[in-house]
Amino acid sequence: MELNDAAPAVPVGGVSDRELWARAVDGDRAAFGRIFDRHGEAVHNHPFRRTADWSEAEDLTSAVFLHAWRRRSETVLDRDSALPWLLGIANGQLSNTRRRLRRAEALLHRLVSYEEPVGDHADRVAGPVDDERRMPEIHRGAARRPRTRSAPTGPGDDRGGPALSTTPGIVAGRRDGYGHSYLREAPYLRCVSQRRSVIVFIAAATDGVSVAPSWDRAAAADTRRLGEVPAAHVGDALERMTVMDGGIRLLTGRAVLLGNALTVDVRSGDNLAVHRALDEAGPGDVLVVNGHGDTTRALVGDLIGEIMVNTGVTGAVVDGAVRDVQALSGMGLAVYARAITPAGPFKDGPGAVGCPVAVGGMVVAPGDVLVGDADGVVVVPRRRVAEVVAAVDGIAEKEDALRGRILAARPDRAVVAR
Secondary structure (H helix, E strand, O other): OOHHHOOOOOOOOOOOHHHHHHHHHOOOHHHHHHHHHHHHHHHHHHHHHHHOOHHHHHHHHHHHHHHHHHOHHHOOOOOOOOHHHHHHHHHHHHHHHHHHHHHHHHHHHHHOOOOOOOHHHHHHHHHHHHHHHHHHHHHHHHHOOOOOOOOOOOOOOOOHHHHHOOOOOEEEEEEOOOOEEEEEEOOEEEEEEOOOOOOOOOOOOOOOEEEOOOOOOOOHHHHHHHHHOOHHHHHHHOOOOOEOOOOOEEOOOOOOEEEEEEEEEEOOOEOHHHHHHHHHOOOOEEEEEEOOOOOOOEEEOHHHHHHHHHHOOOEEEEEEEEOOHHHHHHOOOEEEEEEEOOOOOEOOOOEEEOOOEEEOOEEEOOOOEEEEEOOEEEEEOHHHHHHHHHHHHHHHHHHHHHHHHHHHOOOOHHHHHO
């Protein structure tokens, strides 16, 4: 440990690490975040001095605080500062990383029969192993995290949270060569673009996903009435021309769907673009995914569902398969799809967000209104919303009048029974 890295045990006007740790053990994330803010830079510098690799130091920093969070209930902090213990974890993580690299390099020496540098190959072998071990915890935590749209302003300590307009527990890191800044939030990882907010909770580049600059959405006040009538009436108002085919079925417990289309086009079995699309989502949106009818891989599951809840997305319509339907039902999401499968998707891309897509035999443009119930889904083109709202009441009145005549002509039940 470098002495100039050590943060004071009890900052002026603050509380000690021991007190914060006791609160973190009880599940106080904000207290754990303050420990992270206080010591994150020192923990990052510790492996960086030994590796001279920014990327590896950042990964090790994330691993250290994830390990600390997982083991918090088993650890008693017997001193006022948590830094020596955190640096001890960093040393252990560093040793494990070097050991994995040595094993990978030895394996590659046995496999590669010709002379070539093996450093890059070792990195490719060790990196996915580390990610596979660490990312499930990041996914589970990040999906539960309320999304924050804010750009970093520079390295921070306890002042980092207020400076970024985020909750305690975030410190800003360096910017890479692509103009991105990486924020570490114990125990979560997120990437925030300097041009616009981009929060993708997976370890995958989204360069292959194109995103439309913007599109209009219908106001909630203008569409509210559509959610109060059967989807069949909405389809009738549109001459039954924009009703999705019967293969798109309701698979969750919520039988009411209403919102603006957030359209996504993906490659069959790949949901990278779905993750990217949710950063463009707004309250009241409906995720509309052209999965090309492929039912071998689920494009939406419970983790995406958690992010949908965070962003205010009310449901999803997928021309493909989904999974974790019980969990999605528990979140109150209305999810329509062609099939259910436990098989997960790939995350390679490419894809497109905010473009017209074909789902359920209908063309859906971004910003169109989706209306669904237990019968299925109807697409209302955004330019025709006012027309349909004006027509649905008349359709209901006609049906009620016809129903009244049918019931009036029905024989007495007692007579029928005899």
